[in-house]
Amino acid sequence: MPLTRATEQSLPATSLKRKLRLRELVIQAVLFLCGLFSIFVTVGIIYELGKESMLFFGRTQWERTNKPIVAAISANDVQFDVSNIGATASPGEVIRLDDELLMLTAVEGSTYFVERGFRDSVAVPHAAETIIYRGVNPSVWEFLTGTSWAPHAGQFGVLPLLNATLMVSGIAILVALPLGLAAAIYLSEYASPKARNTLKPILEVLAGVPTVVYGYFALTFMTPFLRSIFGQDTVQIYNTASAGIVIGILILPLVSTISEDALNAVPRSLREAAYGLGATRLETAVRIVLPAAFSGIAAAVIIAISRAIGETMVVALAAGAGPAFTFNPFQAAETMTGHIVRISGGDLSYDSLDYNSIFAIGLMLFVMTLALNIFSQYIVRRFREVYE
Amino acid sequence: MTDTAPTATTTAAIETHDLSIYYGSFQAVRDVNLDIQPNRITAIIGPSGCGKSTVLRAFNRMNELIPSVNTTGEVLFRGQNIYKPDVDPVEVRRHIGMVFQKPNPFPKSVYENVAWGARINGFKGNMDELVHSSLQSAALWDEVKDKLDQSGLSLSGGQQQRLCIARAIAVRPDIILMDEPCSALDPIATLRIEELMRDLAKDYTIIIVTHNMQQAARVSDRTAFFSLSEDGKRAGMLMEYGDTKTMFTRPEKKITEDYITGRFG
Amino acid sequence: MAASNLQGRHRLGRVWLVVFQVALVVGIIALCALLFNILNGSFGFVAVEDTVSPESLAVNSVPLEELDKDTLVQILQAHISAGLYARYEFDKPFAERSAGEVYDLILERVVEPRFVAQWSLYETLTNGDAIRQQVAQEFPNARLEFRSWLNSHFLRAPQSSYPEIAGVRTAVLGSLWTISIAVLFAFPVGVAAAVYLQEYAPDNLINRIIQTNINNLAGVPSIIYGILGLAIFVRVLGQFTSGIAFGASDPATANGRTILSAGLTLGVLVLPLIIINAQEAIKAVPNSLRQASFGLGATRWETVWYHVLPNAISGIMTGTILSISRAIGETAPLIVIGASTFIQVDPEGPFSKFTTLPIQIYQWTARPQSVFRNLAGGASLVLLGLLLTMNATAIILRNRYRRSL
Ligand SMILES: Nc1ncnc2c1ncn2[C@@H]1O[C@H](COP(=O)(O)OP(=O)(O)OP(=O)(O)O)[C@@H](O)[C@H]1O
Numbered sequence A: 001m002p003l004t005r006a007t008e009q010s011l012p013a014t015s016l017k018r019k020l021r022l023r024e025l026v027i028q029a030v031l032f033l034c035g036l037f038s039i040f041v042t043v044g045i046i047y048e049l050g051k052e053s054m055l056f057f058g059r060t061q062w063e064r065t066n067k068p069i070v071a072a073i074s075a076n077d078v079q080f081d082v083s084n085i086g087a088t089a090s091p092g093e094v095i096r097l098d099d100e101l102l103m104l105t106a107v108e109g110s111t112y113f114v115e116r117g118f119r120d121s122v123a124v125p126h127a128a129e130t131i132i133y134r135g136v137n138p139s140v141w142e143f144l145t146g147t148s149w150a151p152h153a154g155q156f157g158v159l160p161l162l163n164a165t166l167m168v169s170g171i172a173i174l175v176a177l178p179l180g181l182a183a184a185i186y187l188s189e190y191a192s193p194k195a196r197n198t199l200k201p202i203l204e205v206l207a208g209v210p211t212v213v214y215g216y217f218a219l220t221f222m223t224p225f226l227r228s229i230f231g232q233d234t235v236q237i238y239n240t241a242s243a244g245i246v247i248g249i250l251i252l253p254l255v256s257t258i259s260e261d262a263l264n265a266v267p268r269s270l271r272e273a274a275y276g277l278g279a280t281r282l283e284t285a286v287r288i289v290l291p292a293a294f295s296g297i298a299a300a301v302i303i304a305i306s307r308a309i310g311e312t313m314v315v316a317l318a319a320g321a322g323p324a325f326t327f328n329p330f331q332a333a334e335t336m337t338g339h340i341v342r343i344s345g346g347d348l349s350y351d352s353l354d355y356n357s358i359f360a361i362g363l364m365l366f367v368m369t370l371a372l373n374i375f376s377q378y379i380v381r382r383f384r385e386v387y388e
Numbered sequence B: 001m002t003d004t005a006p007t008a009t010t011t012a013a014i015e016t017h018d019l020s021i022y023y024g025s026f027q028a029v030r031d032v033n034l035d036i037q038p039n040r041i042t043a044i045i046g047p048s049g050c051g052k053s054t055v056l057r058a059f060n061r062m063n064e065l066i067p068s069v070n071t072t073g074e075v076l077f078r079g080q081n082i083y084k085p086d087v088d089p090v091e092v093r094r095h096i097g098m099v100f101q102k103p104n105p106f107p108k109s110v111y112e113n114v115a116w117g118a119r120i121n122g123f124k125g126n127m128d129e130l131v132h133s134s135l136q137s138a139a140l141w142d143e144v145k146d147k148l149d150q151s152g153l154s155l156s157g158g159q160q161q162r163l164c165i166a167r168a169i170a171v172r173p174d175i176i177l178m179d180e181p182c183s184a185l186d187p188i189a190t191l192r193i194e195e196l197m198r199d200l201a202k203d204y205t206i207i208i209v210t211h212n213m214q215q216a217a218r219v220s221d222r223t224a225f226f227s228l229s230e231d232g233k234r235a236g237m238l239m240e241y242g243d244t245k246t247m248f249t250r251p252e253k254k255i256t257e258d259y260i261t262g263r264f265g
Numbered sequence C: 001m002a003a004s005n006l007q008g009r010h011r012l013g014r015v016w017l018v019v020f021q022v023a024l025v026v027g028i029i030a031l032c033a034l035l036f037n038i039l040n041g042s043f044g045f046v047a048v049e050d051t052v053s054p055e056s057l058a059v060n061s062v063p064l065e066e067l068d069k070d071t072l073v074q075i076l077q078a079h080i081s082a083g084l085y086a087r088y089e090f091d092k093p094f095a096e097r098s099a100g101e102v103y104d105l106i107l108e109r110v111v112e113p114r115f116v117a118q119w120s121l122y123e124t125l126t127n128g129d130a131i132r133q134q135v136a137q138e139f140p141n142a143r144l145e146f147r148s149w150l151n152s153h154f155l156r157a158p159q160s161s162y163p164e165i166a167g168v169r170t171a172v173l174g175s176l177w178t179i180s181i182a183v184l185f186a187f188p189v190g191v192a193a194a195v196y197l198q199e200y201a202p203d204n205l206i207n208r209i210i211q212t213n214i215n216n217l218a219g220v221p222s223i224i225y226g227i228l229g230l231a232i233f234v235r236v237l238g239q240f241t242s243g244i245a246f247g248a249s250d251p252a253t254a255n256g257r258t259i260l261s262a263g264l265t266l267g268v269l270v271l272p273l274i275i276i277n278a279q280e281a282i283k284a285v286p287n288s289l290r291q292a293s294f295g296l297g298a299t300r301w302e303t304v305w306y307h308v309l310p311n312a313i314s315g316i317m318t319g320t321i322l323s324i325s326r327a328i329g330e331t332a333p334l335i336v337i338g339a340s341t342f343i344q345v346d347p348e349g350p351f352s353k354f355t356t357l358p359i360q361i362y363q364w365t366a367r368p369q370s371v372f373r374n375l376a377g378g379a380s381l382v383l384l385g386l387l388l389t390m391n392a393t394a395i396i397l398r399n400r401y402r403r404s405l
């Protein structure tokens, strides 16, 4: 094609060829890895929580039955008599005498029939009066429904901790929702820009105070305050009410800020329409703006609950140390987070029951807060679709 | 290559073959065949939304910065299709510079604004000289020679736009694309830019998108008229292309005449 | 009828307005109560008893504080055990100590002032006379002093089990160390991730997952990060975080519960916050700048490095400081990864055992003896002061940023 050749001659051909820009590639790869790092964190969290929780549920606890064998037995006896005191094990359970594990095949009256040297343990003779231990495996069902948490004694019900967590969060939201919502309505519907610019930062200061300082506040101010109102005998030194109220104050700025954003996102035209129909300011705010902003406010509340559930230092200091299944807010009860902090406070040794149990509780906490966060995001997304 | 004018400059600076551009599934530009003459000013006119900016940005692959854009057809620059997979858009933009509708100097000194592009493009010569000559070519030197250290943002709108032109010139492109360069400027500043364009046309190929008929008539050598397709799909199409004089005096198509005389658009 | 109805509606409106305002006032009262409560614990009367009265230590009726150094050293030597003396000599030879330092040691070890009772600021201000009477009756040997628990000695002294001499020095240093490591880790990674997501990432599945994941990580309770840190940094990477892999083999820290682990844990914790804040800052850079840069034939990285980052940097810094001030107050994750309950020596490096200011506050608050609550109050003041400084910096940066755009 002569014309093309002419083209190339009249204008010096320049190479537009893609160059190998090594620096660009390397930088892009590094940036991508940094972006990917957050995925590693999530995978790490899920993997570790999952792995250690499985160990928790797979771990056999030895519960002392207080029932001794009556007479000494040799290494190959497969039946023996037991005393009638203490708890009786049932067939199919694994029991332990000294270091030997035995499979209980049948129980007839006070006679145990066993398989010796179970699970690679060595059958050895046992002296009279040796106490029988019985193996207990925490089941997920028991974990979720049991009302007593004492893993070392074979009781794995997380309900006392969960109940305390929910009580504290419930009290917190009872404090934060009305206050936060009212403050948000005032700031978005009533306050002059000047008032808003001075009041909002004050609420934001509340959000910036470290939670351990709130814990100090709960223990040294809120608890004495509650005790002076309701009486020293009614209110224990550690109680969920004090922790809940203080967490309520802690999440108040969260509720008010997100709610205010939701209220502000309601278009002006809606308000003007209401005023045009002769509605008062209150009626406009409560009947028109508030329902229109409902999903945003709902998201705020959910995020606040999630935050309250995960809050740790206030409950660790003020709610009490020791699981208790109680619905009385003036009594001490340890929450999930409080429990994790207390038992990991010392030098926790790996692969111990306590070590595994904090992962099981942590997994539950993670699932709960993640579900709430995803739910709130879902609500926010729907809410965006309405106005943007 | 069939449409080549029988003049000395036989070859086109840019040629498009069946250029179509899509935003997602919406076809904004349909089957454009166009050849831009070197060292000429070509004006692109047409009603709003007919895809003028889109076509212009296709000439230096700036559309790619919008994730949803998809381009088909060919854009030849010096005989090479710049949309071939092995072509580097960065290289393309080095040869085909751009001036935007709103002046957008970097928040850096006047000097840096001009020098930066040359520096990243590996310019090794005397930078002071390059800055001087670029500002001079952009007819800005006299106004800013005492404030080279000041922020580019401290200049007036018209000065900022000329700074952006100087910045584009400093990398020694072959072609300068201008998307409504005067729309944010007052008449006097507009006049200065138009004079400047006439000057620059001696050394550069200039393609300018404009809404201003008088401007197109005043500065351009050739004019491309775009309009929306009439099949209801609202895709931009090249309606008429030719010498500006001819186009403004004896348009071939009725639609062109209507637009130029202000009867629609 | 209609008119009176309207009146009723307006009255209702006024009532509710008051309700709304009250809600805000309650919030403000809560803040005031919080601050008052800290001040209340940080200042007040204490009743002090000396174990050995300074007068009895006077030599030839020259009062203790005017004695020369050699005499002071002799007095000290005479009153403390040989082992303790040897330890002091080992820590810093007496030849190198000034008379003032030796005097302080005598006060601490020989005079040994003990707090026998203490009162809150409120009690001190409202009930001073009764307190004076009470002290005269119950502690005849004690003298009543007004004490600021936050004082220069408190800032300079290491932790101690004696409230009289305990300080926050180790804790403050621990906080600074951990937070520095957290920043060194999270700032570059976070900004890089934000740059990737804003400037590079095409809108595809994996990048959407990354973005969603970051948003979700920001809502994960901090204690979960503690559990993660315990499992990964302390346990799995214990060889590195305790410094064994680098040749540092202090058996006390060989279990990985070190400043490095703490710092990395806090770093992972603030990472999502830093990323989200940096993304906002990068988003705020006008697109026209990017176009101008690309139009000149700049590569993506050149655009980011020369135009996007310089224009986003103050916003990024502001966001980072705000994220970091959240990390400084974090307590729970550090307890979970195993903060030391009691360390008196300054941290020497990333492989030292650690404690931090909030942990110190926690431990002092959790002690049953009420005197430690006063220390916790003082330490809270220090922590709030630190945060105030950081936030003020952030606000100044933000204002400068606003002006420049
Ligand atoms: N980023 C984008 N995403 C989706 N569609 C776009 C985008 N930019 C432009 N379009 C669409 O493409 C079509 C052409 O737009 P273009 O900006 O090229 O028009 P134009 O001729 O330059 O108009 P104007 O004279 O108003 O500048 C329009 O219908 C527009 O809506």
Ligand SMILES: [Mg+2]
Pocket: B052, B053, B054, B179
């Ligand atoms: Mg346009």
